Amino acid sequence: MDIKVDVRESKGDSYVVDLNGEIDVYTSPKVKDAIGELIDKGHYNLVINLEKVRYIDSTGLGVLIGGLKRVREHGGTVNLVCTNPQIKKIFDITGLVKIFGIYDDEDAAMQALV
Amino acid sequence: MNQPVAHPQGTLGVVELRIPSKAEWVAVARLAVAAVANRLNFSIEDIEDVKLAVAEACTNCIQHAEGSGQIQITCETGPDGLTVRVCDFGGSARPEGIRSRRADEPTVGGLGVFLIRSLMDSVEYDVNPDRGTNLVMTKKVAH
Numbered sequence: 001m002d003i004k005v006d007v008r009e010s011k012g013d014s015y016v017v018d019l020n021g022e023i024d025v026y027t028s029p030k031v032k033d034a035i036g037e038l039i040d041k042g043h044y045n046l047v048i049n050l051e052k053v054r055y056i057d058s059t060g061l062g063v064l065i066g067g068l069k070r071v072r073e074h075g076g077t078v079n080l081v082c083t084n085p086q087i088k089k090i091f092d093i094t095g096l097v098k099i100f101g102i103y104d105d106e107d108a109a110m111q112a113l114v
Numbered sequence: 115m116n117q118p119v120a121h122p123q124g125t126l127g128v129v130e131l132r133i134p135s136k137a138e139w140v141a142v143a144r145l146a147v148a149a150v151a152n153r154l155n156f157s158i159e160d161i162e163d164v165k166l167a168v169a170e171a172c173t174n175c176i177q178h179a180e181g182s183g184q185i186q187i188t189c190e191t192g193p194d195g196l197t198v199r200v201c202d203f204g205g206s207a208r209p210e211g212i213r214s215r216r217a218d219e220p221t222v223g224g225l226g227v228f229l230i231r232s233l234m235d236s237v238e239y240d241v242n243p244d245r246g247t248n249l250v251m252t253k254k255v256a257h
Contacts, residue, residue, distance in 0.1 A: 024137075024141060024169060025169075025176060025177070026137040026138045055166075057229075058170055058173070058224075058225035058229055059173060062225070086159065093232045094225055094228065094229065
């Protein structure tokens with residue numbers, strides 16, 4: 001059980017964080033570190049791609065919420081790419097669909113940043 | 115492979131697992147319970163619900179208690195569904211750790227028990243400084 005995290009620069013000053021694997025209490029610190037590092041460097045517009053994430057729990061959600069709170073303090077935002085119905089369901093029942101922009105593909109998530 | 119096996123007493127069986135109270139073992143617990151749920155007639159979506167609920171219960175034990183270093187997960191399978199008991203043997207659980215909260219505002223943490231309550235049909239928990247945390251949750255099979 002692990003999570004693969006890839007960070008890449010995209011249009012403008014926005015960055016994409018590609019996640020692949022399972023995000024739980026064990027793996028979420030790795031995701032938190034990657035997002036935190038981007039924010040520490042002054043990048044406040046992020047797309048986090050969850051298309052290859054098979055599982056997420058409350059600690060993973062907490063990392064995403066924490067990242068969103070930090071970028072919002074600087075006028076930025078975090079948009080998510082998510083197509084997995086089970087993961088969408090978790091965002092739905094926790095009410096996080098009202099807080100995050102959740103998109104079916106990366107282009108839409110990126111366009112919504114601007 | 116997935117046909118439930120009938121048991122003379124009416125229950126289908128009990129499966130017990132004990133894991134170290136450490137983050138790296140939660141995946142083992144959730145996958146084991148998912149395998150148990152798979153033996154019943156749960157839908158794939160329901161199995162995912164059970165998997166997440168068990169992981170949240172174990173995570174709660176790890177994050178909010180200083181127990182003996184072990185978490186016990188007991189699965190009781192019956193014709194109507196699955197009951198899972200998660201306990202952590204005498205830790206000093208902090209009551210705020212089991213408070214459920216909806217994420218109407220962006221806050222970190224506190225979603226675990228809310229998720230368990232949302233995903234399972236019934237949830238009961240007992241937090242005692244001496245006995246530790248004892249959480250019992252049930253998921254019914256949709257007939």
